[in-house]
Amino acid sequence: MDASTWSRLQFGFTVTFHYLFPQLTMGLALLLVIMKGLALRTGDSRWDDLARFWAKVFAVAFAVGVVTGIPLEFQFGTNWARFSDKAGGVVGLSLALEGLFAFFAESTFLGLFLFGEKKLGPRRHFFTACMVFAGSWLSGYFIIVTNAFMQHPVGHAVDEHGRLQLGSLSTYLFNAWAFWEYAHTMTAAVITGAFVVSAVSAYWILMGRFEHHARAALRLGVIAGFVACVLQLFPTGDRQGKLVADYQPPTLAAMEGKFESSSHAELALIGQPNVEERRLENPIAIPQALSFLAYGSFGATVRGLDDIPRDQWPDNVELLYFAYHIMIGLGTLLLALSALSVLLLWRARLDRARWALWLIMLAFPFPYIATTAGWMTAELGRQPWVVYGIQRTTEATSPTVAAGDVVFSALGFMGLYLVLGVLFLGLVLRLIERGPAPTPAQG
């Protein structure tokens, strides 16, 4: 394999691992604000205890998110030097702004939130929680703006050396693609946070421990999870899909396993793409549904891969197809589970329905898998471009870095992150065993 493939593998691995943590912290940040807000409004100290507990989980996940985030920014320069050179004048801005506007607020107020509950008093402590939330959600926006530019470049100009320069800041920052991608990503983060909170609460109730706290947290987790699951599908997922249909037709065709163009296009639920023979094997499909979902009309024509030059196809059609279908499948599953939970909650039967608690407890990996699959859909779908329609991924690498160097660093990251993942799991499991402490935090 060449340096370019290894660089893709390394970036894919490090970014996938990294994003397991921010999706939890961004989701938890919102839930922490709600918990602290409920504590202020109701005076129920359970919410303070729960906030203190989830803040500990947040802190560990945040630390891992920070240390695994720095390698991503560095890799633009180390492994993707020609991309940095060409696009730095545009995408560098949102990365700089992320550090300046979001990370400073987030790290400052996280220190205050974690260490300052006694010093600050309830109102100012609530304020620090809000700032941590604002900081983490703002940082998410700047990252999405950067990615949205790579997916759908707007607001730039090309200079005499062929480099991309900023043309209009507002066009760049308020890219329509960024708006829907952000909404879709953030509701996904809330799903992850809510399902993790629900799963831990369900575990406590099933074990008969910390039940008083667990019931309150479960209610919050289930309701937040349901609202986010609905928003995930509609309008955010729907609008995101329509953007792909409008601006990345080859991606849509590959995601759906659609090889031949047709009107009244069917939507494949299951099936295996056979790229060599250009057909979908063993399909189960809903007639006309794809035309409607993509373009709002049952008769609309959907372009198939056959109508698209081979050099513009995403270079891994099979993986893209399955990543997309896994995301959709798990998203549907999560929506069904959370709708069921809300129904049981409404009938006041959730606490006693042990089978439902079991399902909630075991479901926590699915938001992670669905989110990862969603990002794989976005990033594999962008191929063969690094900046869609402007720079190919193969033209974006560092000219002087040898494959051996990248193999070395990629293996290093894998080893280091394996240790990191094991430690994180061990520490969080230990926190969960100890549960929420009614007295102020103790070591």
Add this chain to the structure above:
Amino acid sequence: MHATWFTLLGLMMIAYAVLDGFDFGAGALHLFVARTDQERRQVLAAIGPLWDGNEVWLIASGGCFFFAFPRAYAASFSGLYLPLMMVLWLLVLRGLAIELRSMLDHPLWRAAWDATFAGASVLMAVVLGVALGNLVRGVPVDATGYFQEDLFAGGGRAGAIDLFTSAYGAFALATLSAHGATFLVWKTSGELAARARVAAKVLWTITLVLGGLASVMTAIAQPALFAHLPERPWLFLLPVVAIAGAVVALRSLRVHRELRAFLASSAFIAAMLLATAGAMYPVILRSTLDEAFTLDAHNSASGEVGLVTGLLVCMPAVALAVLYFSYLFRSFRGKATSEEHAH
């Protein structure tokens, strides 16, 4: 606009060196000055709420460098591939050590993370110095605008680490250790602070000696650095400020003016780096092959529209960041106690 961005970027990197510098220094020293578990928790309580904010200055300067001078960013990061990967691993390990150490009450667990924290801090301090050494000495940028350095120099190939850059590494380790010791005197108490005070005095003396050595080596190896001195006479002030900073730091430690000592120590680092950046301007990556290949603030800058817009949005953000930091330092003013670093 190029000069403005060069200055802004320089100041942000200096803020990073001063801020993360004290927690590197504290980390490098804590095995020696903090002997008991309680004392080590006190060290971590002193830097606990601050270190990740300090590291944000690195991320933010990285982002600004990427945005303002993409050509130089691309060339330097890809050219120094392996050293940078190791920096990343060190930062990962160091952050983990700080966060995870106190989570388990087990002597071996804590000993392992203490050693990791110390080792990673020492290496990071050295790496920062070596990186600065590379910028001053120059790197083999060729006509394509790129280069690739081995880790160690030898066999006629340029390397990130040679005698010259090692001297910078040693100087940086001494300086940041002295800075970290001064910080610990300010923020901790008891025997820990007393040992840090002794360490600070020794380390400041070593720092001044190594600083003199590094300056002489620079004058011999890179006379080009001094070419702009006649037209920038204000540069002569900075070494004076630096030496004054070190002297004031030492004297203030003696008379127990601890905050003043820390500020003087910060002034030493800032003045040394400012002098270097001021002498280098506009050069960012000096080519050792041909002056024409040098990447500077003009030939590697982004477009004018972007730079002006970027400056307008970045300035308020930097101001906000300074505000946050003042608030953070105020909130955690006073001596740290070991009880505070508890998850």
